[in-house]
Amino acid sequence: MIVAKTIEAGADSLTYSFSAGAAGAADVADVADAANAATAAGTAGAPGGAGAPGGRTTPVVLVHGWGGSRTDWHETIELLGDEYTIVALDLPPAGDSSSRADEVTIGSYADDVAAVMDAEGLAAAIVVGHSLGGAVVAEFAARHPQRTLKVVGVDTYHYLQLYPKQTEESVAAFSGGFLTDVEVSVDALIELSSVLSTPDDVKAQVRASTLKLLESPLAMTALLDCLRWDLDAALRRIDGAGIPVAMIAASDLLSAEATERYGERMLIIGFPAMSHYMTLEDPQGLADRLVIAFEHEDHSP
Numbered sequence: 001m002i003v004a005k006t007i008e009a010g011a012d013s014l015t016y017s018f019s020a021g022a023a024g025a026a027d028v029a030d031v032a033d034a035a036n037a038a039t040a041a042g043t044a045g046a047p048g049g050a051g052a053p054g055g056r057t058t059p060v061v062l063v064h065g066w067g068g069s070r071t072d073w074h075e076t077i078e079l080l081g082d083e084y085t086i087v088a089l090d091l092p093p094a095g096d097s098s099s100r101a102d103e104v105t106i107g108s109y110a111d112d113v114a115a116v117m118d119a120e121g122l123a124a125a126i127v128v129g130h131s132l133g134g135a136v137v138a139e140f141a142a143r144h145p146q147r148t149l150k151v152v153g154v155d156t157y158h159y160l161q162l163y164p165k166q167t168e169e170s171v172a173a174f175s176g177g178f179l180t181d182v183e184v185s186v187d188a189l190i191e192l193s194s195v196l197s198t199p200d201d202v203k204a205q206v207r208a209s210t211l212k213l214l215e216s217p218l219a220m221t222a223l224l225d226c227l228r229w230d231l232d233a234a235l236r237r238i239d240g241a242g243i244p245v246a247m248i249a250a251s252d253l254l255s256a257e258a259t260e261r262y263g264e265r266m267l268i269i270g271f272p273a274m275s276h277y278m279t280l281e282d283p284q285g286l287a288d289r290l291v292i293a294f295e296h297e298d299h300s301p
Helices: 025-041 070-083 106-119 132-143 168-180 182-192 200-213 218-228 231-240 256-262 283-295
Strands: 002-009 012-019 058-063 084-089 125-130 148-154 245-250 267-271
Touching (some): 002 070, 012 070, 012 106, 058 070, 058 106, 058 132, 070 084, 070 283, 084 106, 106 132, 106 218, 125 132, 132 218, 132 231, 148 283, 168 182, 168 218, 182 200, 231 245, 267 283
Parallel strands (some): 058 084, 058 125, 125 148
Antiparallel strands (some): 002 012, 012 084
C-alpha cells in the first residue's frame, strides 16, 4: 500500500509516497543497521557487503524528473511489489511539495532526499532518479556515499546537452526559450524526448505537468542549476567511494558519443522503442529493468 506523508525540512515542505516491504519495518531497520555497520567498517556500498542491494525490503528512494512528480512512480512501485521498501518524493515546487527559498538547486534537492530518508529512519538506500532526478541522486551519493547502496539513473546522464557541466553560453541558449515562449519551448522539449511510438496522451500529460510546474519561478532555478551542475565531478567522487552506478536508457535516444563517454563508468541498460517518459509509458518494462539494475553486483559494466 502506498501512503502519502509530509515533513518540514528547513525551508521546504516535502511530501512523499511510502510503500513498506512485506517483511515489515523491523526488517527495514535491520537493513539500516547493516548499512551503519558497513559504514563503520568502510564497506558501505560495496557489492556483496553489509547492506548490499537485492534483498527483501531493501530501501529504495525514487526521484522524479523536471516536470514530473512522485506519482509518476506509483505504477512502478506497485509492480516492484514487496521486495523493496520505497520512498518517492516530490521535489519542490512539484506535486505537493513547496519551498520558501528563493531558489532550488541540485544540492538542495539532495538535502531533501537526505531529509526524507532521515524521516523514515533509512541509514542507506538505492537511490534512483529520472531525468533531472538523476542529477539529484548522483549529487546525493557524492555527498553521502555512506548512505548510498547504488545509484540508478533513469534516462538521464546520456543527454549531453544537459550533462556534463554546460558553458554559460549553452545555459543561455537552452534556457532562453523558456523565458520568451514557454509553451513552444515545452513542446519542443517533449518532441526531442519522444520517439515515433510515444502515445499522445503521455505527451499531453507531460505538457500539462510541465506548464503547471513553470507557474512557479523556482522551476527555472532548478533547470538552470542542473545545466551548471557537474556530473563528471560527482561521478569521480562516487567512483572513488566504490558505489555502483547503472543507467536505464531509451535506446533510440542514446547516442554513440554518450555511450563512449559514460559506457565504462556505469552499467547501461537499454530500453528499446521507448521514449524519455518511460515512467508513464511502460511501468512494467521499467520495473523489470530496475530489478536488473538493483541486482547487478559487479561495480563495472
